[in-house]
Amino acid sequence: MIRFILLQNRQGKTRLAKYYIPLEESEKHKVEYEVHRLVVNRDPKFTNFVEFRTHKVIYRRYAGLFFSLCVDITDNELAYLEGIHLFVEILDHFFSNVCELDLVFNFHKVYLILDEFILAGEFQETSKKAIIERMGELEKQE
């Protein structure tokens, strides 16, 4: 299962952090710091997987943003790697040509999208169409 999801820029600023395991605030900040250090200097030619404590981080870089998923050591790496890409496609569709600023100013929307995509550390819905339609429904209620 997914232990947590982080979205960080190259400077280590957190743009989204969602934890599916109970952590204290201080531990969360520590984890964010460590994961950023772990992925930021890796060569683009390296694997997208790196061990983190007793788990592994599956990460992918889009422009200046790192999307990192921490999963169990026996989880299927590539499935989660493409999960990241699907999430990015959904964001891209929702914000039409997403950029970092969209995610900064609309971080609350990003959290809402994530909650339609992943729940309890598992994929909930893998249809881009279904998620975009659902977001439309929710926006109407606001």
Next chain:
Amino acid sequence: MALSGMRGLSVFISEIRNCQNKEQERLRVDKELGNIRTRFKNEKGLTPYDKKKYVWKMLYIFMLGYDVDFGHMEAVSLISAPKYPEKQVGYLVTSCLLNENHDFLRLAINTVRNDIIGRNETFQCLALTMVGNIGGREFAESLAPDVQKLLVSSSCRPLVRKKAALCLLRLFRKNPDVVNVDGWSDRMTQLLDEKNLGVLTSSMSLFVALVSNNHEAYWSCLPKCVKVLERLARNQDIPQEYTYYGIPSPWLQVKTMRALQYFPTVEDPNTRRALFEVLQRILMGTDVVKNVNKNNASHAVLFEALALVMHLDAEKEMLSQCVALLGKFIAVREPNIRYLGLENMTRMLMVTDVQDIIKRHQAQIITSLKDPDISIRRRALDLLYGMCDVSNAKDIVEELLQYLGTADFTMREELALKAAILAEKFAPDLSWYVDVILQLIDKAGDFVSDDIWFRVVQFVTNNEDLQPYAALKAREYLDKPAIHETMVKVSAYLLGEYSHLLARRPGCSPKDIFVIIHEKLPTVSTPTISILLSTYAKILMHSQPPDPELQNQIWAIFSKYETCIDTEIQQRAVEYFALSRKGEALMDILAEMPKFPERESSLIKKAEDTEADTAELSAIKSRTQQQASNALVVTDQREPPQLGMVKIPSVDHNSVSVDQELTQANGISHEVDHPQPDILGDLLSPLAIEAPPPPPPPVSEDDALALAPVEEQDNLVKPIGDTAERFHALCLKDSGVLYEDPYVQIGIKADWRGHQGRLVIFLGNKTTSSLTSVEAVVLPPSHLKLEVSSVPEVIPPRAQVQCPVEVVNLGPSRDVAVLDFSYMFGTSLVESKLRLPAVINKFFQPIPVSTEEFFPQWRSLAGPPLKLQEVVRGVRAMSLGEMSHLFSSLRLIVCPGLDPNPSNLVATTTFYSESTRAMLCLVRIETDPADRTQLRMTVASQDPTLTFELKEYIKEHLISIPTAPSMPQQPQPIASSDPGALLAGLL
């Protein structure tokens, strides 16, 4: 650029972005937090919109890395808002800021339940999402049945049902005992027929959790799973929106195959055939394509299929297909695929006998060991380690050693350990093994754990043929200009024992050996000095006839260290000095170490333990037990020569204990699993093995707790000595006798570090016949986590067995662990229940506290329940000095000068447990010089339970020794309004 829709929020974010530096940002954030605090404090005029905006701001500030504890309550309270926009923010921010352990969540349980069972679908979704993300035990208890209903309800939209499936998964994962899933196999069968792929995806995750917990209950779902997989793999009836780059939901395919791996096998021939057809199709039909996403997605499916094939004991043909594929993968340039190829090849090793085919790729794998990406290097290392056997051990270990020189620091320890294990497991000859370990120490001394060099010493000790070679090698390394301290240790040890075997070689006279070792002394740390002193003593013993010059030199060193501040070194120096003047007797006492009893390599055990940990997670690994380690068997079966006590009965009592000290002085026996059968003598001397059992003294009947024989009337065996008193004494020290009767003696030796400890129970048979049906069960109290090794059923005559107990302290409590010990002697059953001295003060560490630290602490802990005071009466007579002594035995440190009144005493300590951080405890005792039988005690700490338990515990020790019937005592808690208490508060 889209703005957030909340102007205040957007402005705030912009301002933060415009901050030039961290300091400005902090100022801006502090200002905002101040503003939010004030606004929340005075809720008047705060519109729902404002609340929403402030809670979002808090989440943003939290993401920046600042603490927003104060706002948790506000986020939770928004959950009860009547309208969607606020409620949504409440749910979402709560699930980001809080976790299942926060008490605030309880406040929301009712609202959450109403939202879940209510008719508003949007609210249902919000509630399910939050519980699915952070729900804990109380949510499981109150909500699980409702969530189950939603999942199978026909009136709910798929939207709600998929959330219900994952919400239930969360509750079940966290508290399988609370969520009742009896009879769920039928529902699961239905759910697997689900047409909506969103619901099916979520249900499949739930299914994986249910099967992994108990596959027996879900056999009926297995054909359904295969059907799902067939449907996906053949792309039958899959809506376009669920295909990803042309591949029917790779995530659902992967999950389905993961579920299938939790069934031990697929028995039904039709299902099995269908499944293998699909798998075959995936294995053969996956091509490498240009599009990265498509390629990844299809390979995600392929690798899961490989794992399933390995799990299912497929036919050899299919397995060789898999190996061929993997062989291809480990040679490609694409790093992810190569990584996965290596990883899966390692898994392959564990399930099938394809070693020989894998070995063909050895050269390729070694290339990956040098890859710039550490992730790939790690996988290559794992694979090389797994595929190593006698035939390729030399090559692989050489590669590892070579790589060790350039490897990153993060990998060196693992590399060193793995190389050492492989060398031990597969050494073609033992001299090679010694070479490898010495090279390891030479190249990466910092990363060679003590276990590794202990093990080489053990091997050399047990193999006479190896001894001259090892000594010679050690001698060679000492010639190198700068050597690692571990090398000094192992060389000094080996040369102390075996340098006399080299005596005729040039540069190897006792004197030469001494000189070259002594050169290192100024550079080494204290523990090594102890080893060197032992080596000198041994060299001295081996130089026969004595060389007066050498003797004087070594004696001078001994006398120099007689005043050393380190007690271990001091003791060795004094004893060796005294011993070395005994002449002939020295020969016996300093004789070579006897062979170590054969035992499992601690290294291999360590490695297996770590493997076992990760194996738990893996569906595949869990069914393939690691083969028992086939470490080289080097000891022959002869009885180890007896040494020590048994060998030198003529020596007077003093030197007996010195000899035992020597056994330890070798630096080995102490740390390795206590090889000496007579180590008990050291701990529990004098052990009355030889002496006829003294007539049993009458047992005091009042210590029933400590010793409760099962059948009192039949139980003829009475304990020797006062068992309760023995326990009491062991509360104050770490080794000694816990229990003794005419047949058995039970000793304890313990070592405590922070909240952990290791307690070894020594069970000694004093008689000349075997004790049978031996059972030792430890009943832990709730605040201790104990891991007890098993005890053999039979203890041979005059033998002793050890039962190590690992202790972890979870919290403060005075409850004690009880050892339930029983055995048969002849036809009578002897049983006793013994308290184990794993008591609260063992988890103390006396750390001195300065006046500046003490007083603020003392004042900040103002009164009950953190600070408790009590007048204790019936205190046994002791002087203040004796009381200080008692306190230090309890691991409290007495701080003189903190209390101006000379008849008072102030002590501190730090308490460690897993659940709490290190906690400072403060104790003050005010005695009355006129009446020594009463005193006033004040105990304070950050934790009310700890304060109470500590106060009671100290009282137990102050009041009376356990043998004496306890004095009537009436503790009187003093209210803080008491003037005396107020006075004390001024301290």
